[in-house]
Every structure is written in structure tokens, then in C-alpha cells.
Amino acid sequence: MSSNCRLSLLGRRSRRQWLHLIVFTTAVLFVYVVVSRALNCSNTQSVIRDWSVYPVDTPVFQHNQTVVSDSALRHQIGKEEFQHVAFLKVHKTASSTVTNIIQRFGWKRHLNFILPSSSPNLISQNESITEKNILHMDKDETFDILCNHVLYDQRQFSKYLPKDTVYIGIVREPFAQFVSSVYYYKFKWSVPYLTRLPNNAPIKYLLQNPKQYEPKRCENSFTKNRMSVDFGLPKELFYTTDRKKILPYLRKLHTEFKLVMIKEYFDESLILLRRLLGWNIQDIIYVKMNSFNYVARVSYRDRHLHKQHSFLDYCLYNYFLQVFWRQVRQQGEDFHTEVSYFRQLRSAIEDFCLEMKKNSALHRTVFEAKETEFHSNFIIDKDICGLLMLNEVEFSTQLKWRQFPHLRIRGNRI
Known part of the structure; x- marks a missing residue:
């Protein structure tokens, strides 16, 4: 070959x-x-369980209406629920969604809220609680919950809330929070200093000419270190980039707040909240609230300028982001399983409620979530869906009418 x-x-x-x-x-x-x-x-x-939608009058629904009591579930979790809560409602951080959760919790248990005196849902944008900006209870009654917009001041808060109150806050990645604020307060609420910005590139013009647009007083701005304003950081810190001066106050906040939620890890934050407060999983179900759709034009230079523009907010966010993950690591092995389960359950309930809102024929149905290792058997009906989708103005008004019946005006809001 x-x-x-x-x-x-x-x-x-x-x-x-x-x-x-x-x-x-x-x-x-x-x-x-x-x-x-x-x-x-x-x-x-x-982690997917048997979720069903039943007509209200079916034998199946009637048979499964109660399986495990709330008290049995709390015993299973290992703690009784906390009912005294102060939630710091920070601007444009998904705080309206959290507010609905807390309002729904208090509504169900007939708890007393600190409520604004002159606005449906706003105690104050530029100061803490005072005698004049809230409605006062009778002398023999006490407040249980605070969750409306107001600047944080531990001394003022403690004057009106019980000693065992649990303080909760929330933060968001600073640039995302800033962009959301610009578009929301310029195009939806027409805040004067923002309406002067060109419509085609408001982010660019504001960051390149902050002295031309920003209010002189930090508490009057929605777009410069607003999260730090809401958290009540001392005014002298707004004019420094010295981390050694900033860090002591952040540590002080850490001792006062049991949890600072992170908007980017919202569901994880809610599971931490539930475990911390001993609440039930149905207490933290939510439908997204007060979202505002926009298409933002931003650049790398905008991000760079914003780090100088709102330096304090970056310090605040990065500090509590580290604290948050430390708290997550301290949870048991079932934490992420519970988060995954909660996401699926919440999404299914949101779909059910939105469909019910569109189709009146579904008003005679209920969503049932059967008992799991995370919760007892519970149902979602038309009334609960209504509360889930109630915005903060409407909910605050309903709370005012119940706590202060004499303020109710026939056929109108207060």
C-alpha cells in the first residue's frame, strides 16, 4: 500500500x-x-404549594377556612408579634408599598396611628413630629404605629411612641433614588425648582448646575441627599466628605433602627421584617404602590457627578447595605427558601387581585393558600384585595375616619 x-x-x-x-x-x-x-x-x-381559587359558598372553601390558628403559628415561629412600629417613610424607595403593609397590619388589629393634622398622608417634608403637625388622641389612649412622611428625630418620635417601639427604615441605591425623584417630582407633582429644568435632559442639567436649581436648605430638596434628610442626619454633615465625621452618626442610627430595608432586595427585606416582628407571611403580602413610569436619559458622567452631589446618601446606603447582608447571613438555612416561596405566593395573589379588579364576576371568589411551614391556612378575598390596592392617601384617610370620626366630612375626604 x-x-x-x-x-x-x-x-x-x-x-x-x-x-x-x-x-x-x-x-x-x-x-x-x-x-x-x-x-x-x-x-x-x-416550595410551590397548593393555591386555589374557590367560590365563597362552596363546601371546599367552608371546609378549609381554618386549619392552624395565628397564635399557633406565632408559637411555631417562636415569638409573639410586635405591634408598636415606627417606619421611616423615605422618599422614592418603595416606601409607599411598605406603608400599605404596615397600614393593613394596623387596620386589621385596630391599632392607633400617628396621623397628619393638615394633610391626608404627609406629616411633614421638612421637620420632625411636633404638637401642631399630628392629630392627638385622648389622654387615656396611646399611639402604636407611625408610617407617614416625616423627618426622623429619635427624641421627638419617642415622645409619642411606646418604649418598646421597633424602628424600621428603608434605603435605595442613591443614583436610582435620585433619578426617580427628579422624574416623579418634576413631571407628576411639578415641584417649582424642578419644573425649571429642561424636559429633554433634566438629570444632566441639574447635576451640571446644582447651585442654579437646588434649594438652599437641604430639607427643601427632593434631589440632594434626600435619604439623609429623611433620616435626620445633622446639617453639618451635608457639607463634608470626611467619613470619620459621618460614621459616628451612622452607627448611632444602627443602634436605633432594628432593620433598614434595601429597596433592591425588597423581598429579602420583607422576610427579615416578618421574622424580626413575628408577623405572619400574609401580613407582608403586597401589590406595588405609587410606581411612576419614565425613560431616563443618563450617562456615566451623570453618575460620577451624582456621587459628589449626594455624597452623604452614598455613605448612608453603603453602610446599611453591609448591615443588611450581615443580618441575612445570621438567618437560618431556610431563609432563601422562604424568600423564593414568598415571591411565588405574592405574585399569585397580585395576579388574583388584579384579575378580580378587572372582572366583577370574580368578586364571589377567594384565593386560598393552604398551610405550609411558613404560614397557616389563609384566604384572600375581595375586601383584602381592596386593602392591598389602596393607596396611601386613601388608606390614611380611612384610618383618620376610624380614629377620629368627628373629622369625617360626608361624601368627601378630610
Whole structure:
């Protein structure tokens, strides 16, 4: 056999071997992907429970209406629920959604709220609680909850709230919070200093000319260190970039707030909140509130300028982001499983409520979530859906009417 023939045969044999190797490797990878997906699907399905929608008058609903009592569930969790809560409602951080959760909790238990005296939902944008900006209870009654906009001042808060009050806050990535504020307060609320900005590039013009647009007093601005304003940081800190001067106050806040939620990790924050307060999982179900759709034009330079513009907010956010993850690491192994389960449950309930809002024929149905390791059996009906989708102005008004019946005006809000 000639040398050319041998080389040809060897080449064919080599190509055949390579082809077999490729086919074998492909088959192995295919099996691996299929098995991995099956395992992942199994892990996901392990936290999906039997959720059903029943007509109110069916025997199935009547039979499953009560399975495990709330007190039994709290015993299972290991603590009684806290009912004295101060939530610092920070601007444009998903705080309206949290406010609805807390208002719904207090409404169900007939708790007393600190409520604004002259606005449906706003105690103050530029000061803390005073004798004049809230409605006062009878002398023999006490307040339980605070969750409307007001600047934080621990001394003022403690004058009106019980000693065992749990303080909760929330923060958001500073640039995202800033952009949201610009568009929300310029285009929805027409705040004067923001309406002067060009409509086509408000972020760019504000950050390049802050002295031309920003109010002189920090508490009058919605767009410069607003989270730090809401948290009541001392005014002298707004004019420094010395972290050594800023850090002591952040540590002080850490001792006063049991939890500062992170908007970017909202569901994780709510599970921490539930565990901290000993609440039930149905207490923290939510439908997103007060969202404002916009398309922002931003650049890398805008982000860079904003770090100088709102330096204090970055310090605040980064500090409590570290604290947050430390708290998450201290949770048990079931924490992330509960977060995953909660996301699925919440999404299913939101879909049910939104569909009920569109279709009046569904008003005679209920959503049932059967008992799991995370909650007792509970239902969501038309009334609960109504509360879930009640905005903060409407909810605050309803709370005022119940706490102070004499303020109610027939057929109108206060």
C-alpha cells in the first residue's frame, strides 16, 4: 500500500475518532443539562404549594377556612408579634408599598396611628413630629404605629411612641433614588425648582448646575441627599466628605433602627421584617404602590457627578447595605427558601387581585393558600384585595375616619 493511501486511511480514522468523541461529549452534556434542569425544577417546585381559587359558598372553601390558628403559628415561629412600629417613610424607595403593609397590619388589629393634622398622608417634608403637625388622641389612649412622611428625630418620635417601639427604615441605591425623584417630582407633582429644568435632559442639567436649581436648605430638596434628610442626619454633615465625621452618626442610627430595608432586595427585606416582628407571611403580602413610569436619559458622567452631589446618601446606603447582608447571613438555612416561596405566593395573589379588579364576576371568589411551614391556612378575598390596592392617601384617610370620626366630612375626604 502506498504511503499516500496509508495517510488517507489514517486521516479518515482520525476524523472518525474525532466525530465519535464529539458525539459522546455532546451526549454527556445533554444528559447533564437535562438532569440539572430536572433537579432545579424539583428544587423550585418544592416550595410551590397548593393555591386555589374557590367560590365563597362552596363546601371546599367552608371546609378549609381554618386549619392552624395565628397564635399557633406565632408559637411555631417562636415569638409573639410586635405591634408598636415606627417606619421611616423615605422618599422614592418603595416606601409607599411598605406603608400599605404596615397600614393593613394596623387596620386589621385596630391599632392607633400617628396621623397628619393638615394633610391626608404627609406629616411633614421638612421637620420632625411636633404638637401642631399630628392629630392627638385622648389622654387615656396611646399611639402604636407611625408610617407617614416625616423627618426622623429619635427624641421627638419617642415622645409619642411606646418604649418598646421597633424602628424600621428603608434605603435605595442613591443614583436610582435620585433619578426617580427628579422624574416623579418634576413631571407628576411639578415641584417649582424642578419644573425649571429642561424636559429633554433634566438629570444632566441639574447635576451640571446644582447651585442654579437646588434649594438652599437641604430639607427643601427632593434631589440632594434626600435619604439623609429623611433620616435626620445633622446639617453639618451635608457639607463634608470626611467619613470619620459621618460614621459616628451612622452607627448611632444602627443602634436605633432594628432593620433598614434595601429597596433592591425588597423581598429579602420583607422576610427579615416578618421574622424580626413575628408577623405572619400574609401580613407582608403586597401589590406595588405609587410606581411612576419614565425613560431616563443618563450617562456615566451623570453618575460620577451624582456621587459628589449626594455624597452623604452614598455613605448612608453603603453602610446599611453591609448591615443588611450581615443580618441575612445570621438567618437560618431556610431563609432563601422562604424568600423564593414568598415571591411565588405574592405574585399569585397580585395576579388574583388584579384579575378580580378587572372582572366583577370574580368578586364571589377567594384565593386560598393552604398551610405550609411558613404560614397557616389563609384566604384572600375581595375586601383584602381592596386593602392591598389602596393607596396611601386613601388608606390614611380611612384610618383618620376610624380614629377620629368627628373629622369625617360626608361624601368627601378630610
